[in-house]
Amino acid sequence: MTIMVISVVLFIVLLLMGLPIGYGMVATTLFGMAFIPNVELITVMQRMVSGLNSFTLLAVPMFIMAANLMNIGNISQQLVDFCVTFVGHIKGGTAYANVLVSMVFAGISGSSQADTAGIGKILIPGMIDEGYPQETAVGVTISSSTLGVVIPPSIPMVVYSSVASCSISALFIAGIVPGIMIGLGQMLMIRYLDTKYHFPAHEKASWKKIKEVTLRSLPGLLTPVIILGGVLGGFMTATESACVACFYALFLGMVVFRTIKPKDIPPLLVDTLCLNSVSLFALAAANAMGQLLAYYNLSAYVKYFFSTYVGNRIIFMLLVIVLYLFLGTFMDAVPAIILFAPILLKSAEAVGVTSVQMGIVIVITLAIGQITPPYGVCLMLGSKIADMPIQKAFKAAIPYISMSLIVVILLAFFPQISSLFG
Numbered sequence: 001m002t003i004m005v006i007s008v009v010l011f012i013v014l015l016l017m018g019l020p021i022g023y024g025m026v027a028t029t030l031f032g033m034a035f036i037p038n039v040e041l042i043t044v045m046q047r048m049v050s051g052l053n054s055f056t057l058l059a060v061p062m063f064i065m066a067a068n069l070m071n072i073g074n075i076s077q078q079l080v081d082f083c084v085t086f087v088g089h090i091k092g093g094t095a096y097a098n099v100l101v102s103m104v105f106a107g108i109s110g111s112s113q114a115d116t117a118g119i120g121k122i123l124i125p126g127m128i129d130e131g132y133p134q135e136t137a138v139g140v141t142i143s144s145s146t147l148g149v150v151i152p153p154s155i156p157m158v159v160y161s162s163v164a165s166c167s168i169s170a171l172f173i174a175g176i177v178p179g180i181m182i183g184l185g186q187m188l189m190i191r192y193l194d195t196k197y198h199f200p201a202h203e204k205a206s207w208k209k210i211k212e213v214t215l216r217s218l219p220g221l222l223t224p225v226i227i228l229g230g231v232l233g234g235f236m237t238a239t240e241s242a243c244v245a246c247f248y249a250l251f252l253g254m255v256v257f258r259t260i261k262p263k264d265i266p267p268l269l270v271d272t273l274c275l276n277s278v279s280l281f282a283l284a285a286a287n288a289m290g291q292l293l294a295y296y297n298l299s300a301y302v303k304y305f306f307s308t309y310v311g312n313r314i315i316f317m318l319l320v321i322v323l324y325l326f327l328g329t330f331m332d333a334v335p336a337i338i339l340f341a342p343i344l345l346k347s348a349e350a351v352g353v354t355s356v357q358m359g360i361v362i363v364i365t366l367a368i369g370q371i372t373p374p375y376g377v378c379l380m381l382g383s384k385i386a387d388m389p390i391q392k393a394f395k396a397a398i399p400y401i402s403m404s405l406i407v408v409i410l411l412a413f414f415p416q417i418s419s420l421f422g
Helices: 002-016 021-033 042-051 056-072 075-087 093-109 112-130 134-149 155-164 168-197 207-232 238-256 262-295 298-309 313-328 333-350 355-368 377-386 390-413 415-419
Strands: none
Touching: 002 021, 021 042, 021 262, 021 333, 042 262, 056 075, 056 093, 056 112, 056 155, 056 207, 056 238, 056 262, 075 093, 075 112, 075 207, 075 238, 093 112, 093 134, 093 168, 093 207, 112 134, 112 377, 134 155, 134 168, 134 355, 134 377, 134 390, 155 168, 155 333, 155 355, 168 207, 168 355, 168 390, 168 415, 207 238, 262 298, 262 333, 298 333, 313 333, 313 355, 313 390, 333 355, 355 390, 355 415, 377 390, 390 415
């Protein structure tokens, strides 16, 4: 057990030194494995490779590529135009449209980072030019982009389903109502802050313009229908729907709108591979580190703690929320799920929490982690787009991201919320 404690300290030190989390997990695992009798260090590499040998995980690069195709194909701009056309005439209309387009884009990308990068480049400068405070433009954008992993499809849900061996369709269904609740909560916050900042409004669009924008945006709006309809209807797996989404987005960009040229494909593939390699390497490293934790029987200690001191379902879920809020501050969603979800699942069963209930709570909590410093990826992307200090951007996001925290606490008390569409 002493080696386990030293390994944990080593891991924390490496993170504080700024070493990428994937490398930190590999180094820590190699150190810990070196002290286990009759175990070769090659086991670490074997575990990393075998951890990625999953058909379900093929959905991860496909969803990333689909989001990239939507962004470079100018389809994201069309979704923005569609939402602004319908709600832009309301005071704070572009802010409402920001949340709406994130909810739509969430049904395509499965990634909060893709939402922040694609939608943020359009709406953050656009809102500032319209007269919104810079803090509002950044706060609304990065907070609403976290819906990318809550409203299905969702890359963390794909990873969790692989770890927990639970139905991806059930997880997708469980994310719909909480995602809508978070989006509506953020809109209520915009409405409240409008009384202080007096947000601007567009002129009301004519019926002719509404019809024109709707027809132009309709092919892009059909993308989440195809993805979710295929998975929830039982026609496709999550991986197959991700592949269909890629081909459909490519068809729209190259044939329908002609905004993607053949020369755009190589850099798009490189960008997709770079983004994918980061997440999948972290996932592989987390699998290896999970094996190390299994050797030291950490799950038994955790199960003993919860069975002895925590016998209440609500207290258990609140502790899970606190744990993942902490992990989200310095760790990406993928390794956080791989490392700790399997350990918590055994304790969850003992207190009557299903794998789907715990999964949706973990995913929403880790979505909040996309905003919390120092690791918050969406926070860093949004602040970079707006050229705003990270501390200022985080402060601006607090009112909006608090809606996610309220919803996830409600789920701890009333898990049936997530099964309203089930």
